Amino acid sequence: MTDVSSTSAAGTTTTSVTKSAASALLTSLNTGSGVDTDALVTGLVQAQFASKNAALTAKSDKLTAQLSGVSTLKSAITDFAAALDTLVKGGTLQSQPVSSNASVLTATPISGAKLTGMTASIRVDRLATAQTAVSVNSVASKSEVIGSGTFTLKLGTASYDAGGAMTGITGTDADGDGAEDTIAIDITDGSLTSIAAAINKKQAGVTASVVTDADGRAFLSLRGETGSAKAFTLEATSDPSGTLSQFNVGPNAAGMNVTGKAGNAVLSVDGITVERASNSISDLVEGVKLDLTGTSTTPVSLSSSVPTKALTSAVEDFVYTYNLLLGELQKQTDPITGDLRGDTGAQNMMRSLKGLSLRDLLPGGAADQPRTLAQLGVLTNRDGTLSVNSATLSKAIADHPGAIEAMFSNSSDGSGVLSALNSIKLNATSTLYGLGASATRYNQAKSDLTEQQDRLTTQQEKMTTRLTQQFASMNARVAAYKSTQTFMENQIKAWTNGNN
Numbered sequence: 001m002t003d004v005s006s007t008s009a010a011g012t013t014t015t016s017v018t019k020s021a022a023s024a025l026l027t028s029l030n031t032g033s034g035v036d037t038d039a040l041v042t043g044l045v046q047a048q049f050a051s052k053n054a055a056l057t058a059k060s061d062k063l064t065a066q067l068s069g070v071s072t073l074k075s076a077i078t079d080f081a082a083a084l085d086t087l088v089k090g091g092t093l094q095s096q097p098v099s100s101n102a103s104v105l106t107a108t109p110i111s112g113a114k115l116t117g118m119t120a121s122i123r124v125d126r127l128a129t130a131q132t133a134v135s136v137n138s139v140a141s142k143s144e145v146i147g148s149g150t151f152t153l154k155l156g157t158a159s160y161d162a163g164g165a166m167t168g169i170t171g172t173d174a175d176g177d178g179a180e181d182t183i184a185i186d187i188t189d190g191s192l193t194s195i196a197a198a199i200n201k202k203q204a205g206v207t208a209s210v211v212t213d214a215d216g217r218a219f220l221s222l223r224g225e226t227g228s229a230k231a232f233t234l235e236a237t238s239d240p241s242g243t244l245s246q247f248n249v250g251p252n253a254a255g256m257n258v259t260g261k262a263g264n265a266v267l268s269v270d271g272i273t274v275e276r277a278s279n280s281i282s283d284l285v286e287g288v289k290l291d292l293t294g295t296s297t298t299p300v301s302l303s304s305s306v307p308t309k310a311l312t313s314a315v316e317d318f319v320y321t322y323n324l325l326l327g328e329l330q331k332q333t334d335p336i337t338g339d340l341r342g343d344t345g346a347q348n349m350m351r352s353l354k355g356l357s358l359r360d361l362l363p364g365g366a367a368d369q370p371r372t373l374a375q376l377g378v379l380t381n382r383d384g385t386l387s388v389n390s391a392t393l394s395k396a397i398a399d400h401p402g403a404i405e406a407m408f409s410n411s412s413d414g415s416g417v418l419s420a421l422n423s424i425k426l427n428a429t430s431t432l433y434g435l436g437a438s439a440t441r442y443n444q445a446k447s448d449l450t451e452q453q454d455r456l457t458t459q460q461e462k463m464t465t466r467l468t469q470q471f472a473s474m475n476a477r478v479a480a481y482k483s484t485q486t487f488m489e490n491q492i493k494a495w496t497n498g499n500n
Helices: 004-029 037-089 192-202 308-332 344-354 390-399 401-407 417-428 435-499
Strands: 096-099 105-109 120-126 130-135 147-160 166-171 182-190 207-212 218-226 231-238 256-260 265-269 272-276 288-292 300-305 378-380 386-388
Touching: 037 308, 037 344, 037 417, 037 435, 096 105, 105 300, 130 231, 147 192, 166 231, 182 192, 192 207, 192 218, 218 231, 308 344, 308 386, 308 390, 308 401, 344 417, 344 435, 390 401
Parallel strands: none
Antiparallel strands: 096 300, 105 288, 120 265, 120 300, 130 218, 130 256, 147 166, 147 182, 147 231, 207 218, 265 272, 378 386
């Protein structure tokens, strides 16, 4: 379509420059100081190329506006999808597990879990415990050198006598060589601080620390991991000075008091008794991580709570953001004023967005449950914008919470609002047929314009050179004619005076 305003402006500019050039010529020829060839040549060259320069400028401005429009739409759809992605993956739109007694256990959802309608009854009989040991005798300073040698650490399942004293340990055999696994810990000029550091450096499941009492006396404290298979023994297998054995832990060791035994958590889930090595459990109730905090004689009820308010806000926010994007898209594709009114990528994006409210977001879902945004109460207005029927939305959430949560879940099967919007974004920004392709096309056109402008500039420079040479020659001839005219006028005056 021809830009009428640009053509008019070009014509006005050409006429103005032509008049200016003619005026300069007449003025220069009527003066006795010679022709101003610089002004004359500049005016004539501008007049010759004014319309072409104006046309190229108009095309360049249009391409700049089109590239700006493409960038705006790409950013808008990308930001929309990113915001929805953050909201969906944040987990606030999915049912949350609720414990009837947080002093016994708390529950948190595992990412991607569907907890709608989830129930469980859990009784905690015993918490998982860790073996702990503290040195009987203290030392005056935690930096005092005690001795050198080697400790051997062994992890496994301990046995105890009736009094609770350790009588033995069955070590683990992680490498399957038929021998119990042991860890050697070398001590050189060891103080309590360096002994603890050497144990911790092995990261073998036993943590050492130095505890100082009110009198400044230092004690060695050891702690294992929870679980009955995480008991440990510590033995000074190389002790030249005989001073490291005071920190032995195990059967018949008197230098360290075993203050806590390693044990599993024991609990009952829906009447089935199970044990776990940790108080954080993720494999008992599907989709839920349990954190045991105490024991109980009566079961704790575990249920789920539908995030009605969060889902309602999500739908309303989705509609609000959709309308903002649609408004920008309608502005860019307006058939009269839109910079992208003929752009295929923008038109395809418009069609995809307008079909979103009727798109099946739960393929294969039950026929009696909502599967489109329209069935949630998202209505399409005459101008293409969306609005929310609050009553319809509230009823849909109350009657079909699982379906609504599924629509706003982070699914991997291509279902849901997020997958649909990501699909629209991918197509809209495609470098093959979307706005990405439009940007490539406009950039190429702008590059072509630059080449045309360079050629036009070269032509202007050549014309300037040619006219400058021509008018310089003309100026010289005019100067010669004026000189001859002056000579003849002087001669005539002399003849006339002589006759008088």
